[in-house]
Amino acid sequence: MSYKYLAYGIPVISTIPLPAFVEWPDEIAAKPIFVSERIVPESLQTPALEEKPFSTFNENELLYLVPDVARFYVRNGEEITIESLGGNWSEILLYFYANCMAAVLFQRNLIPFHLSGVFLNESQVLLFAAPSRIGKSTTSVMLQQKGYAPFTDDTAILRVEEGKCFAKASYPMIRLWQNSIDEQTILKESTKQSIRTDIEIDKYEFTFHHQFVTEKVEVVGIVFLEAEGNEIRIKKNKPNIGIQYLDNNIYRKQWLNGMKKQFLQFEQLTGIINTVPTWIATRPKNELTFGRFADAIEKQIIEKIKNYEFAH
């Protein structure tokens, strides 16, 4: 039996259920990614360009091993093989959604970024970029509480076409720590699901399949989030600053060299930064100020974007 999904706007045909993805039975012209559970090869078919304790890869292949959990093989941007080493499938799929999908995107010359985001209207999104644990998801959820629909939670791909930047969302799942769940009111405690079913983690997942948009959407701004100091501050970036922040938010950036994506990196970053305005929004470290933070983002960024769009 095979399951058909969409992720990052790409069709995925899998022999394994992938519940985070959106089911998509329709035919799509794009070349699909095939996912299956089989024995993973012992080594790459062509020489490795980088070897790390768990990852070995080159431009077109990635082998990834998590001891006692699973082995993964990703090839040519179209084939992902998973071999369980006895791990719980809720854990195995975490590595699939993160690493296998990132590798398959790189192999297709697509760069994933650490991004969450919300819709400002039906066709435009504001994105929040930050590494893990800075508050992308919580910021997005606090804005959802103010009426903005969710776009993506952890990653998205960006592409510049005809002078505009477009994003495609990864998949409809929001992951939040319990202290963030306690701070908001739109995600119901009763709908949260464990991220791993074999151990207790204070972080949970929520799905938003019914609100998920699979098509590309125009990006009208990127906000880089930081947590430091004692106050909320928002500042618009010059392109030379914005490009550094965007670069730091490439998902699995440490793979770029070994996957020979330096030129793609340069091309994408310069294209995006010359097309989209960016800001740095800083909130106090060690304080739960997400409500006030969302208020500040709405007032100092969203309203300005809307006023600008209206005036033009």
Next chain:
Amino acid sequence: MSSPTNNFVMNRETIFLHDNTALKQIIWLASYPKSGNTWFRSFLTVLLEEKEIDLNQMKTNGVFSGKYHVENVLDLNPDYLSRRQIESFQRIAFTHLSAQSKQKLFVKIHDAYTYSEFDGLPLIPEKPTQMAIYLLRNPLDVTLSLSNHTGKSIEKTFQKYLINPAGSFLPLRNSPSKQFYQPLGTWSMHVESWLVQSQIPVHFVRYEDMKVKPFETFKAAIAATGLVFSDERIQFAISETQFEKLQKKEQEKGFKENQNSQSHFFFKGQVGRWKEELSQVQIEYIRRINEPMMRRFGYW
């Protein structure tokens, strides 16, 4: 024999191969919190760079408990790991970092020297370790400094940390923090854990000696690492990292490691503040629990 690059086999043996080829590049900068670790890292930064310090750009190599290392070396999200995996993966990540490094890595660590409940091995990997510098300070003064750092009262600070055998930074279960759980134990347990273990050579440095006889103390610590620097350069690094200068830097540009938004990281830095600021009852309480190592290191 074929090159490992051309014939890389992705299995358990690979991970042991990494272990066996590891260079011993790591020098742990170990301490109970608020015992001079940041001061020593500042000194090292100036010593290695020979220029004025930027507190937010220390030239040491992060902290053992930081999730960053596991995340970047092993290409995974450390928030989703079990305690067993965290212990195992930290060893693998630091062994790899050491094997890849062409120079010494100075890594801060606040963890007591403890052993895994899962495999019985030390949590701190021995294979990539050259040695440790253990910085210690009178626990009565540590109490005051830690109280300022955490924003907790003096009473709560020593109850939660210095006299608590289960004292730790962060809970055992994975949390939203950028760092993992760090076992501390009581102050005395912490010092003793590094003193009695025999896996890693340790050079002990007392905060009070860094204050009273800085040149001899810093020079001896650098000699213990095997690094060679001229007396002038050591003296320059000491002079550039005097407490008052670090305090001024923090006031001017801030310090990202400060946890207490109501106060400063470099707060008072004095020796013997406890005589004026702790009550007799508090002093007796802290002394009673921490007597063994207070006696051993001249704090009795």
